[in-house]
Amino acid sequence: MRHLNRIHIGIAAAVVAYLVAPLVSAGGVPGGPQISPADALQKLQVGNARYVCGKSDHPNQDAARRQEAFTGGQHPFAAVLTCSDSRVPVELIFDQGIGDVFAIRVAGNITDKHQTGSIEYAVEHLGVPLVVVMGHRACGAVAATCSKADVHGNVASIVRSIGPAVERVQKRQPDLKGDALVAEAIKENVFETIATLLSTSQPLNEMVKAGKIKVVGAVYDIEQATVSWLGVHPQESTILAAGVKSIGDHSGATDSNSGAKEQAQTGAVPGDGGAAAAGGSNPASAHGEAAKGHNQTGSESPTKVAGETATRDKKTPPPPPPSAKPKTAPQPAKPSGGHP
Numbered sequence: 001m002r003h004l005n006r007i008h009i010g011i012a013a014a015v016v017a018y019l020v021a022p023l024v025s026a027g028g029v030p031g032g033p034q035i036s037p038a039d040a041l042q043k044l045q046v047g048n049a050r051y052v053c054g055k056s057d058h059p060n061q062d063a064a065r066r067q068e069a070f071t072g073g074q075h076p077f078a079a080v081l082t083c084s085d086s087r088v089p090v091e092l093i094f095d096q097g098i099g100d101v102f103a104i105r106v107a108g109n110i111t112d113k114h115q116t117g118s119i120e121y122a123v124e125h126l127g128v129p130l131v132v133v134m135g136h137r138a139c140g141a142v143a144a145t146c147s148k149a150d151v152h153g154n155v156a157s158i159v160r161s162i163g164p165a166v167e168r169v170q171k172r173q174p175d176l177k178g179d180a181l182v183a184e185a186i187k188e189n190v191f192e193t194i195a196t197l198l199s200t201s202q203p204l205n206e207m208v209k210a211g212k213i214k215v216v217g218a219v220y221d222i223e224q225a226t227v228s229w230l231g232v233h234p235q236e237s238t239i240l241a242a243g244v245k246s247i248g249d250h251s252g253a254t255d256s257n258s259g260a261k262e263q264a265q266t267g268a269v270p271g272d273g274g275a276a277a278a279g280g281s282n283p284a285s286a287h288g289e290a291a292k293g294h295n296q297t298g299s300e301s302p303t304k305v306a307g308e309t310a311t312r313d314k315k316t317p318p319p320p321p322p323s324a325k326p327k328t329a330p331q332p333a334k335p336s337g338g339h340p
């Protein structure tokens with residue numbers, strides 16, 4: 001009889017586990033989205049395909065959804081860190097609705113404590129399984145950095161944060177100029193931000209290591225509406241293994257994590273071979289399209305940059321972190337120990 005009771009208890013426990021399991025997201029957050037990183041990526045890709053074809057479903061945008069999200073809370077399936085550029089409307093691009101995408105937008109899709117903290121919240125507390133860092137064609141912030149535009153006030157902080165990415169491209173491909181340089185720098189800047197996230201955030205570093213989340217790059221074509229998927233950072237394993245450094249104080253995060261990230265990015269050719277790991281689309285075609293796009297129409301002028309970044313809310317001038325190497329975007333690269 002006691003034996004039968006134990007069997008019944010075992011069956012009951014299994015049933016409870018079965019019933020509860022669907023309520024726990026891939027990231028282990030109860031009530032989180034029931035979707036894997038790969039499926040979340042596919043959902044964005046399919047949504048973008050609808051948008052590109054002019055056949056958007058406009059899902060989850062009515063009053064019922066609004067009420068459901070209010071009473072039931074938010075359960076976004078992806079976090080997207082992208083540029084503030086008004087031509088990059090995240091929900092439209094991916095044909096999503098209310099409560100679907102946790103969006104973080106800042107000129108140049110860079111990251112510091114505020115942006116990184118927002119993404120940590122998304123993955124840790126909302127169970128978001130996929131983080132996308134998305135640059136865009138004709139990004140004025142990147143173009144301003146490439147052209148060493150004379151920017152003022154807190155806009156200079158944004159340009160400084162993009163500087164290392166531009167320097168790496170210039171060192172790797174010294175013949176690149178104009179639109180071609182901007183196009184490569186846009187992709188490099190996406191990977192710069194990914195590296196910053198993984199090398200300054202313990203939760204993100206650990207969750208990627210554990211396979212609970214994926215962090216992938218992308219570039220949006222503001223003319224064609226297509227998203228080119230760049231995959232995970234090509235040096236992801238090296239960056240993860242190097243561990244986490246503290247992020248700088250409200251300045252460009254890249255200022256303060258020069259060690260592990262720079263080591264990982266030395267000689268890297270971002271994007272190559274990464275898309276497969278992310279379950280993304282063809283990396284070769286993605287890169288080709290991105291570069292082609294930039295070459296076709298070029299970037300906006302530095303004067304437009306000021307307009308793009310005018311809404312940024314950088315309250316204080318960025319003090320250089322103790323261990324930081326000065327950002328060198330508008331200036332020549334440091335002779336040694338600086339960015340590769």
Ligand SMILES: [Zn+2]
Pocket residue numbers: 083084085107108109136138139140141142
């Ligand atoms: Zn931009």
